[in-house]
Structures are given as structure tokens and as C-alpha cells.
Amino acid sequence: MTKKTLFEKVWEAHIVSPESKETPAVLYIDTHLIHEVTSPQAFNMLREKGLKVRRPDRTFATMDHSTPTTKPNEKGEYEFSGEKEKNQVEQLKKNCREFGISLFELGDKRQGIVHVVGPEQGITQPGKTIVCGDSHTSTHGAFGALAFGIGTSEVGYTFATQCIPQRKPKTMGVKVVGKLNSGVSAKDLILAIIAKIGIGGATGHVIEYFGEAIKNMSMDERMTICNMSIEAGARAGMIAPDQITFDYLQGRPYAPKGDAWQRAVADWSELFTDLGAEFDSLVEIDAGQVKPMITYGTNPEMAIPVTEVIPENAPKHALNYMGFASKESLIGKNIDVVFIGSCTNSRLSDLKDAARIFNGNQVAPGVRALIVPGSHEVKEQAENEGLDQIFIKAGAEWREPGCSMCLGMNGDIIQPGQICVSTSNRNFEGRQGPGGRTLLASPATAAASAVAGKVVDPVKYTEKVANEWQGEVA
Amino acid sequence: MKNDNTINGTSNFATEQSQIFSREPIKKVEGVAAVIDIENIDTDQIIPAEYLKITNKEGLGEHLFSNWRYSGNSNSGRSANPDFVLNKTETKNAEILITGENLGCGSSREHAPWALLDFGIKVVISSSIADIFRNNAVKNGLMPIVIDKAEHQFLLQQNAKVIAVDLVSQKILVDRKIINFEIEPFARYCFLNGMDQLDFLFSQETLISNFESRQAQYI
Numbered sequence: 001m002t003k004k005t006l007f008e009k010v011w012e013a014h015i016v017s018p019e020s021k022e023t024p025a026v027l028y029i030d031t032h033l034i035h036e037v038t039s040p041q042a043f044n045m046l047r048e049k050g051l052k053v054r055r056p057d058r059t060f061a062t063m064d065h066s067t068p069t070t071k072p073n074e075k076g077e078y079e080f081s082g083e084k085e086k087n088q089v090e091q092l093k094k095n096c097r098e099f100g101i102s103l104f105e106l107g108d109k110r111q112g113i114v115h116v117v118g119p120e121q122g123i124t125q126p127g128k129t130i131v132c133g134d135s136h137t138s139t140h141g142a143f144g145a146l147a148f149g150i151g152t153s154e155v156g157y158t159f160a161t162q163c164i165p166q167r168k169p170k171t172m173g174v175k176v177v178g179k180l181n182s183g184v185s186a187k188d189l190i191l192a193i194i195a196k197i198g199i200g201g202a203t204g205h206v207i208e209y210f211g212e213a214i215k216n217m218s219m220d221e222r223m224t225i226c227n228m229s230i231e232a233g234a235r236a237g238m239i240a241p242d243q244i245t246f247d248y249l250q251g252r253p254y255a256p257k258g259d260a261w262q263r264a265v266a267d268w269s270e271l272f273t274d275l276g277a278e279f280d281s282l283v284e285i286d287a288g289q290v291k292p293m294i295t296y297g298t299n300p301e302m303a304i305p306v307t308e309v310i311p312e313n314a315p316k317h318a319l320n321y322m323g324f325a326s327k328e329s330l331i332g333k334n335i336d337v338v339f340i341g342s343c344t345n346s347r348l349s350d351l352k353d354a355a356r357i358f359n360g361n362q363v364a365p366g367v368r369a370l371i372v373p374g375s376h377e378v379k380e381q382a383e384n385e386g387l388d389q390i391f392i393k394a395g396a397e398w399r400e401p402g403c404s405m406c407l408g409m410n411g412d413i414i415q416p417g418q419i420c421v422s423t424s425n426r427n428f429e430g431r432q433g434p435g436g437r438t439l440l441a442s443p444a445t446a447a448a449s450a451v452a453g454k455v456v457d458p459v460k461y462t463e464k465v466a467n468e469w470q471g472e473v474a
Numbered sequence: 475m476k477n478d479n480t481i482n483g484t485s486n487f488a489t490e491q492s493q494i495f496s497r498e499p500i501k502k503v504e505g506v507a508a509v510i511d512i513e514n515i516d517t518d519q520i521i522p523a524e525y526l527k528i529t530n531k532e533g534l535g536e537h538l539f540s541n542w543r544y545s546g547n548s549n550s551g552r553s554a555n556p557d558f559v560l561n562k563t564e565t566k567n568a569e570i571l572i573t574g575e576n577l578g579c580g581s582s583r584e585h586a587p588w589a590l591l592d593f594g595i596k597v598v599i600s601s602s603i604a605d606i607f608r609n610n611a612v613k614n615g616l617m618p619i620v621i622d623k624a625e626h627q628f629l630l631q632q633n634a635k636v637i638a639v640d641l642v643s644q645k646i647l648v649d650r651k652i653i654n655f656e657i658e659p660f661a662r663y664c665f666l667n668g669m670d671q672l673d674f675l676f677s678q679e680t681l682i683s684n685f686e687s688r689q690a691q692y693i
């Protein structure tokens with residue numbers, strides 16, 4: 001029998017009609033996730049052409065990008081940053097009602113960032129094809145699903161036919177040997193991988209991550225890894241499902257139950273890359289060599305270990321924008337804002353990483369620290385564990401769930417020139433607000449930097465008490 | 475077997491034309507080229523998030539590349555940055571945009587091709603174009619052309635020149651030099667025939683229904 005990769009198994013199981021020289025394959029989509037920003041024009045298209053949503057039962061909506069992260073007022077009204085944001089959210093409600101789609105709206109306990117909510121509700125499952133009008137749909141690949149971002153036209157195609165036309169992508173294996181050192185997180189690993197592959201290095205490919213370090217990861221960590229696959233240009237990222245995956249899913253609202261669960265697990269257990277199957281390209285990285293990472297430039301590939309200096313050949317226009325010089329260290333740079341959140345790092349384990357550092361410490365004077373859980377479920381869990389109190393005591397803002405300052409569509413933005421250490425996934429120019437400067441890092445690095453008021457090495461922090469250590473940095 | 479028919483069916487499809495949703499066919503674009511020699515231009519630069527708050531597709535051209543095109547911001551008044559290529563007299567009506575490699579990385583926002591088209595850009599050319607952006611471009615009639623690195627270096631020197639991009643012969647003509655390119659055959663077919671890809675998907679209806687009835691129960 002031919003040896004197949006995980007990707008090939010999932011791909012082949014969803015081919016409605018195969019590709020030919022003239023036409024792409026028609027790929028069946030099991031699950032379609034939507035949000036308020038990339039769906040309205042697709043709904044308009046349906047109306048213009050007199051079409052219906054073919055499978056409303058396989059379509060799930062939430063609102064996250066334009067939503068406020070402040071609590072509703074006494075009357076229970078949400079205060080949007082503007083009329084346009086409010087209108088987008090209203091449109092989504094109206095569209096979902098008209099076309100019969102389940103919506104986790106503001107006020108619903110299931111609302112949150114689409115890539116946090118899907119897995120949490122058990123909608124995301126191994127072996128599925130999942131699309132969403134959002135490039136970080138790659139997150140769901142952590143469950144062994146083939147999940148990728150699409151544009152609004154394809155959102156419309158999926159509404160109308162539950163299919164999209166696709167050429168078969170190439171495969172890239174990313175083998176992570178060894179173990180991550182303590183104090184080094186999944187975020188650091190994926191930043192190191194992107195720095196190695198490059199921002200366009202995986203264009204046209206689906207990445208599969210495997211190896212000891214990946215095997216040992218929790219689902220939260222695997223999601224952080226797959227989430228940022230798109231930052232290397234990949235169509236999708238995937239990790240073979242295993243007992244950790246099944247344990248995560250069992251009992252979640254949309255996960256199969258009873259006999260169906262047994263059958264599902266049996267099928268899912270076949271989802272791995274066969275021994276001897278080949279990838280179109282293979283990258284190997286030693287987890288033991290990975291250090292806490294930070295970005296210095298204007299795309300995620302421009303990342304360095306926080307203890308190292310900006311490379312000599314760093315792109316000039318990026319350094320100009322950031323106001324940094326090559327061969328300079330970021331350690332000790334004053335910062336203005338810290339953002340802990342986004343579909344990359346807003347899950348419970350991320351908040352715990354941050355809380356460990358905030359515990360008994362204070363956010364440095366003049367620094368704004370914003371902590372935004374990925375969903376209401378995450379928020380509730382964090383509050384049950386008392387994390388919110390740690391953040392609030394430290395002087396950080398504990399917000400309602402949403403995308404927030406990851407892309408600054410809801411009014412949560414940084415000001416021109418400000419430097420923000422952010423646990424999100426993109427440091428593009430102006431991403432967090434026009435003129436804003438973003439340094440991507442892990443929750444631990446972000447939290448430690450918030451306390452210090454400057455960029456610091458989080459490993460040092462965990463080794464020493466805050467005061468001594470701040471003295472050393474200063 | 476059904477599947478064999480399909481292969482024939484889809485091949486024939488390219489000649490039979492059962493178009494329900496048509497758009498303007500595009501065979502050739504001839505116009506002024508503007509060059510932005512920057513690598514990894516992300517979709518946040520093409521159209522920043524603050525302009526994604528719309529529920530239609532109109533009016534985005536005004537905000538195309540707004541962080542680079544203007545100083546100040548749209549709320550407190552902004553002024554055109556005279557150094558930016560799309561503000562210069564000779565290239566402000568450009569129909570062809572040539573950029574550094576890996577154009578369109580980042581977010582899946584289709585607002586990026588909508589903004590380019592609304593501005594008047596009909597063709598984008600680079601040595602590599604990010605997957606989602608390229609897919610989105612094709613569906614809106616924005617031609618994404620990938621050429622090899624040496625030719626790319628040459629084209630990056632052709633700012634403000636009139637360039638012809640011929641999709642029928644898959645050639646770019648500039649200054650009597652001819653550059654060959656290849657575009658994905660299905661995308662090319664859709665451009666040349668003004669076909670909406672949704673037509674193609676609708677032609678697969680029987681196969682889609684069959685597929686659905688075969689799927690495992692727990693899904």
C-alpha cells in the first residue's frame with residue numbers, strides 16, 4: 001500500500017472530484033466557521049443570487065474582531081468603539097438568523113475568538129476539513145484537521161456548495177527533536193521555526209509538525225504552534241491526533257458521544273503519517289537549542305533569541321520603522337504596552353504562564369498591560385482559579401474576550417510610536433494601531449517585560465526575585 | 475464509474491460553458507506599471523484593519539496602502555505622502571503593480587484585492603505571491619502573475635513604463651522585451667471566459683450530494 005502523510009489522508013477523504021490539468025479538485029468542507037468581518041459580503045452574494053446556505057448545520061458563527069472588550073453597561077448594552085463596528089456585529093446577527101446558522105453572540109457564554117471557541121466547543125475534530133474567512137484557521141490543525149483560511153469569495157462558495165476548488169498543496173515536515181528547556185514555551189518554538197523557514201518559506205505547503213517536543217505538548221501548546229503556520233506562508237499546519245487530543249475533546253458539547261465517540265476515536269487513531277511516507281520538504285529543529293524569542297522587525301520572521309542582538313543584515317525599512325539599529329540588543333528597551341491575548345496565546349495555560357510572573361508583582365509605572373482571554377470559557381476558568389485577581393492586583397486590565405489589540409479593530413489600539421510587547425502573531429507595520437511598534441513574544445516574556453517596564457529575558461526572571469533582577473537590568 | 479465521467483465532465487466544462495454567474499472576461503491589460511520594491515508586503519499594508527469595518531466592497535481604493543500613502547490618519551485629517559509611488563503624477567493611474575517577493579502575505583482579508591481593484595490596479599506581478607491573497611485575487615478578476623527571479627529583477631526597474639500583460643499568450647511585453655509567465659490553467663480559463671468559479675462548483679452538484687451521503691455518521 002502506498003505510504004501517506006497525515007495531510008494526504010485527510011485530503012483524499014474529502015475529494016468530491018479530483019483535480020485535472022484544467023480544473024482544481026473540489027474539496028468537501030466539513031466545518032465552516034465564520035465571523036463578522038469576512039462574512040457580510042458573502043451573505044450579500046447569496047441574497048443577490050438567490051442562494052441558500054447549503055449546510056447551516058455545519059456552519060458556526062461567533063463575533064470577535066469588532067467586539068468591545070469592556071463589560072456591557074448597566075442596561076446590558078455593549079459599548080462599541082464606533083457605529084461601523086456595531087453595524088458589523090448587527091449584520092452578523094441578522095444574517096445568521098436569516099440563514100439559520102448557530103451564532104455565539106455577545107453575551108453568550110460560548111462567545112470568543114473563533115479559533116479558541118471552535119476547539120473549546122468540540123466543533124474542531126481530527127480528520128475534518130475546516131475553513132474560515134481568517135488566516136489563523138491553521139490553529140485547528142493542532143487536532144489533525146485540515147484547516148485553512150479562505151477569502152470572502154470562498155466563504156460564499158462554502159455557504160452555497162459546502163465545497164471549494166483547490167489545487168493539492170505540497171507537504172512540509174517540521175521535525176522537532178529533543179525537549180524544550182524550562183522557561184521556553186511553544187510560542188518561542190514557533191517563532192524560532194518561522195525565523196528558520198522564513199515568512200514565505202512554506203508558501204504552497206501544508207506543514208506537519210512532529211517529533212518528541214510536539215508529542216509532549218498540551219493541546220493549548222499545539223494550537224499555538226499550528227496557529228502561526230500561516231506566518232511562514234503555509235496553507236495549514238497539522239499535528240497527528242493522539243490520546244492528548246482525544247482526552248481534550250471527550251465530553252465537549254459538539255464532540256461525538258457514546259458509540260459514535262468510540263467509532264470516531266477508532267477512525268481518528270488512523271490519522272498519522274505512515275512510516276516511510278515522504279514530505280516534499282523536511283525541516284529539522286532541535287528544541288533543546290530554542291531560547292525565549294522576540295521579534296525586532298515588521299514581520300514574524302524577524303525574530304531573535306531575546307538575549308541576542310539584531311542581526312547585521314536586518315532589512316533597513318523594518319529597522320527604520322521600528323527605530324532600532326542592527327547589532328543592538330532589545331533587552332532594556334523601554335516599553336509602553338503589554339498585550340496578552342489573541343488566538344495564539346489567550347488560552348488558560350497562557351494566562352497561567354503570565355499570572356505566575358505577575359503574582360506578587362506590579363506592572364511598571366507608565367506601562368499599560370491588557371489581558372484579554374480568548375473566550376468566556378477561558379475567562380471563567382481563569383476567574384475560578386483566581387488569575388483575574390492576580391492580574392488586577394498587579395495593575396493589569398482584565399478584559400472581556402475578543403481579538404482586541406491583536407489587530408485593533410475594536411478600539412483597543414496602541415498609539416503612534418508606542419512599543420508593545422504582544423503575545424499575538426503579527427508585528428506588521430501599524431497592525432496594533434497606526435504607527436505602533438509590536439514586539440512578538442511569549443506570555444512569560446510579555447508579563448516579565450510588563451513588570452520590568454522594559455524588555456527582559458523571562459528566564460532570568462524566574463530565577464531571581466523581581467527586585468534584584470530589575471536592579472540588574474537597570 | 476462516476477468518477478471517470480467527472481474527469482471528462484470537468485474537462486469538457488472548460489469548453490461547454492454552463493455559465494450562470496458571469497463577469498467581465500479579461501484577456502489583456504495594457505497600462506502604466508508602478509513598482510513598490512519591498513518584500514513581504516502584507517495585507518495589513520495593502521488595506522489596514524481600520525478599513526475592514528464595512529459590510530460591502532465599495533470605496534476601499536481610497537485607503538489602499540494608506541499607511542504608506544498618507545501622513546496623519548483618516549480621523550484627524552491626512553495628507554498625501556508625495557514620495558509614495560501611487561501619489562506621483564506618472565504612476566497615480568497605474569493599472570499594473572510590481573512588488574518585491576512574497577506579495578500579499580498575512581491576513582485572508584479579501585479587502586486587499588478589492589482595494590487594489592477599486593484603485594484601478596488590474597494586474598499584480600511578483601516573484602512569489604502568498605496563497606490566500608492569490609486565491610482571492612483570481613476570484614475578483616485581479617490578475618496575479620508570478621515570474622522568475624531574474625525577470626522579476628528586470629521588472630522592478632520598469633517603474634512608470636507602459637507594460638502589456640497578455641493572458642492569451644501568457645506573455646508580458648515591456649520595452650520590446652518579452653517575458654513569459656504561466657498562470658494556473660483554471661484561473662486563466664476563468665479570466666478569459668469571464669467565469670465565476672461558483673459556476674464550476676454548481677456543476678458538481680451530483681457528486682457533492684453523493685459525497686455527503688457517504689460520509690461517516692458522527693461528523
Ligand code: SF4
Binds near residue numbers: 113115136342406407
Ligand atoms: S486574535 Fe488576531 S489573529 Fe486571531 S483571529 Fe483575532 S485578529 Fe485574527
